[in-house]
Amino acid sequence: MDGFHYPRSYLSAQADAALYQSRRGASFTFDAAKFLGVIRKLRNAPLEDEIKAPSFDHAVKDPIEDDITIGPTQRIVIVEGNYVALDADIWRDAAALFDELWFVDIDFDRARERLAARHVKAGIVTSLQDGYKRADENDLINGKDIVENRMPIQEIVSSFDDDGWSPGV
Structure with missing residues (x-):
């Protein structure tokens, strides 16, 4: 679902650009209508059509248009993302098109730890303290x-954490 992020150029062009940039990852920073359009195509596609979807390039921190191809022989498509089951606006319309909705549940304290570390690793912030700040002010709100x-x-x-699956074990 990350491919449906609005590009950073779009966020910067908004009247409240600072809000859009600081809250990147919130539902309003995604192109929900475009997401719904792709899900409708998947649901209603003739058996001979390929469907294209955007991906997300973490190196450039923006989506890449038409980077994912879903072929006509692919009968099971798993769509993952924060807002696929959100009961709001266009997201609700997209959710209604799925056969099943699954949810990955995590303790918020553990999510905060993982998010802070991920933000540092991805270069979004330079310190773990800043990673916690970003998690608290954006990700955990989302x-x-x-x-x-x-x-x-x-x-x-x-x-949950399972040491048996940890790298190096």
Whole structure:
């Protein structure tokens, strides 16, 4: 779903550009209409058509148009992302097109730890302290919105640390 981020140039062109940039990753910083359009194509495509979807390049921090090809022989498509089950506006319309909605549940404290480390690793921030700040001021706000406003879910998967799966074990 990251391919449906609005490009940074779009966020910068908004009247409240500072808000859009600081809250990048919030539902309003995604092109929900474009997401719905691709999901409708997937749901209604003739068996001989290829469907293109955008991806996200973390190196340039922007989407890449038509980078993912879904072929006509692919019968199962898994769509992942924060807002696929959000009970709001256009997101709700897209969610209604899925056969099933699954949700990965995680303790917010553990999510905060993972997010802060990821922000440092991705070069979004330079220190773990700044990673925590970004998680607190953006990601966890988004997470609360997702948890409190999600559609009915068919399956909940719990995410937790398992040392048996840790690198180097």
